[in-house]
Amino acid sequence: VTARIREYEAAGVDLMLLQFSPQREQMQRFGEQVIAPYAAA
Amino acid sequence: MRFGYWMPIFGGWLRNVETRGVDRLVVLKALAVESEAGGFDLSLIAELNLNDIKGHRARRSTLDAGARGGGGDRAARAHARRAPQLPLPLAHRQGAVDARQHRAGRISLNVVSSWWKDEASQYGAPFDVHDARYERTEEWLTVLHRLLTEDTVTHAGPLYDLQGCVLEPKPSVLPTVYMGGESPKAKEVIGRHGGAYVMHGDAPDVIAAKIADMDGPLGQDFSYGVSGYVVVRDTSRRRRPSWPASSTCGPPPRRTRRTRTSSPAASSSRRCRSRSTPSPTAGCAPGSSARRSR
Numbered sequence: 128v129t130a131r132i133r134e135y136e137a138a139g140v141d142l143m144l145l146q147f148s149p150q151r152e153q154m155q156r157f158g159e160q161v162i163a164p165y166a167a168a
Numbered sequence: 169m170r171f172g173y174w175m176p177i178f179g180g181w182l183r184n185v186e187t188r189g190v191d192r193l194v195v196l197k198a199l200a201v202e203s204e205a206g207g208f209d210l211s212l213i214a215e216l217n218l219n220d221i222k223g224h225r226a227r228r229s230t231l232d233a234g235a236r237g238g239g240g241d242r243a244a245r246a247h248a249r250r251a252p253q254l255p256l257p258l259a260h261r262q263g264a265v266d267a268r269q270h271r272a273g274r275i276s277l278n279v280v281s282s283w284w285k286d287e288a289s290q291y292g293a294p295f296d297v298h299d300a301r302y303e304r305t306e307e308w309l310t311v312l313h314r315l316l317t318e319d320t321v322t323h324a325g326p327l328y329d330l331q332g333c334v335l336e337p338k339p340s341v342l343p344t345v346y347m348g349g350e351s352p353k354a355k356e357v358i359g360r361h362g363g364a365y366v367m368h369g370d371a372p373d374v375i376a377a378k379i380a381d382m383d384g385p386l387g388q389d390f391s392y393g394v395s396g397y398v399v400v401r402d403t404s405r406r407r408r409p410s411w412p413a414s415s416t417c418g419p420p421p422r423r424t425r426r427t428r429t430s431s432p433a434a435s436s437s438r439r440c441r442s443r444s445t446p447s448p449t450a451g452c453a454p455g456s457s458a459r460r461s462r
């Protein structure tokens with residue numbers, strides 16, 4: 128997922144507007160498993 | 169990269185997943201607070217009079233509920249505003265629901281030009297088509313900018329007429345204006361008035377081409393966003409759809425729960441609408457701002 132985000136970043140994207148379902152648990156997961164490692168890298 | 173999310177004011181994004189019985193206000197408030205801790209920067213709250221996802225008569229939460237939900241300092245809020253359909257400055261008053269946030273620069277605007285005809289005709293709002301949408305948008309944004317920066321505004325234009333209008337409080341930071349649209353007229357107006365261009369979740373190479381196409385008239389600070397629907401699971405196999413790839417509208421209802429409760433890792437674009445283009449990752453622009461902006 129992070130690699131894909133990097134592809135968008137390389138394309139010039141600096142914002143992703145996302146939807147999830149079920150939203151609360153999947154957003155929590157995305158924060159922990161995608162955003163945190165992404166921000167730390 | 170900044171990460172934003174659509175506030176689920178309609179109850180949820182899947183038409184075939186039942187959300188009745190869920191205390192939506194509790195969920196919205198929790199999301200607003202938890203999302204900041206989770207690293208999200210932006211919450212997009214659509215302003216609609218009808219429920220776009222669950223049907224006209226289904227409940228949808230109000231802007232106030234979403235806007236008041238946040239407790240933290242970081243996340244900005246963007247309001248998808250079908251600005252051109254609303255009178256000024258009434259439309260903007262809603263954005264200033266929490267003047268404290270407004271002054272702190274936590275509010276931005278996603279301005280959408282004539283998106284939902286059915287709603288417009290039900291509510292007696294004008295519904296412009298083609299270039300006329302952007303003529304209205306442009307005049308609306310021009311007036312709004314003056315209202316946010318000038319003490320008293322008098323404006324006599326083809327579409328809006330304001331005599332000595334006062335709008336307070338003023339924001340400490342002008343709201344970023346997010347817009348979408350692909351027509352030449354749309355891009356022209358976005359280049360003049362927008363601070364960010366939001367697109368459907370097409371594949372990265374398609375997005376790169378769209379950005380290259382926009383780059384000319386815009387400054388370095390201009391932001392580019394894409395909409396997407398994310399499925400993160402523990403393995404690629406687990407996130408695979410359990411319905412045919414040719415499907416454009418998601419799985420049959422009975423399989424949905426299985427898909428939801430499996431535990432898969434990759435992002436995919438399974439929640440499609442007929443007008444959206446699926447792509448491998450941040451996929452169909454769902455009820456997305458890009459879509460709303462057309």
